[in-house]
Amino acid sequence: MTPNLPLDAILAAAIFAACKHQGHVRKDEHASPYITHPLSVAREIYTTVKVDDPPILIAAILHDTLEDTKTTQDELRLHFGEDVLSIVLEVTDDKSLSKERRKQLQVIHAPMLSYAARIIKLADKLVNCRDILHSPPTDWTLVRRQEYIQWSADVLAQVRGANPPLEAAFDKMAAQAEAELDFTLQPFDTVNQRPWGPKGSIPSP
Numbered sequence: 001m002t003p004n005l006p007l008d009a010i011l012a013a014a015i016f017a018a019c020k021h022q023g024h025v026r027k028d029e030h031a032s033p034y035i036t037h038p039l040s041v042a043r044e045i046y047t048t049v050k051v052d053d054p055p056i057l058i059a060a061i062l063h064d065t066l067e068d069t070k071t072t073q074d075e076l077r078l079h080f081g082e083d084v085l086s087i088v089l090e091v092t093d094d095k096s097l098s099k100e101r102r103k104q105l106q107v108i109h110a111p112m113l114s115y116a117a118r119i120i121k122l123a124d125k126l127v128n129c130r131d132i133l134h135s136p137p138t139d140w141t142l143v144r145r146q147e148y149i150q151w152s153a154d155v156l157a158q159v160r161g162a163n164p165p166l167e168a169a170f171d172k173m174a175a176q177a178e179a180e181l182d183f184t185l186q187p188f189d190t191v192n193q194r195p196w197g198p199k200g201s202i203p204s205p
């Protein structure tokens, strides 16, 4: 772990994201403040990846600002620089597309992501799946939780090799999910049998 992390820039990102996500809540039964999520993603990267690249931590904290708030690209560029903006853009879905198509594109685009974006993508899926396991959205059925974890495992399969410790943490969570949610994750080579597979049932626009 680097002794020279630019703590001021990291804390500035946390304050920025907290303001931008103000009033947003997670979908769990306690409606936790949304900011807990990007901070958890950054913390996972710090503790598990032992990252020595500050833009990854800053982009992790900001990773849902473009997608879920009114934050503009110019704001991110001005406050955090072009490198951070470009990582955040890589992990931002095009919200003009259907949720189904976005899920499919995440599977298709994952191998093209930069190292920094892969790490954030991995940590984001890990943190979300842990939430799905331990504090799920209140109205989700068991099947929906199982499907979300299967989809996350398919995205993860596309970035495997990026960071073994993070992948091991995902695999541990996945094994726990299989036991507690009573299902078996299917291997990636069957992904096209699922709607979000590159050749799955979701029609291209």
Ligand code: NDP
Binding pocket: 025, 026, 027, 028, 037, 064, 099, 100, 103, 124, 128, 129, 131, 132, 135, 136, 137, 141, 143, 144, 147, 148
């Ligand atoms: P959503 O996109 O609606 O919700 C999941 C996202 O919500 C996560 O990726 C996460 O995003 C955020 N989130 C907020 N709070 C939590 C929490 N407590 N736990 C986990 N995630 C949380 O769901 P889907 O990704 O499943 O997208 C909708 C899809 O589900 C569609 O494809 C639709 O067809 C399908 N669907 C399936 C149903 C079923 O029963 N199988 C029923 C209805 C829809 P972030 O990281 O950005 O915060």
Ligand code: ZN
Binding pocket: 037, 063, 064, 124
């Ligand atoms: Zn996220």
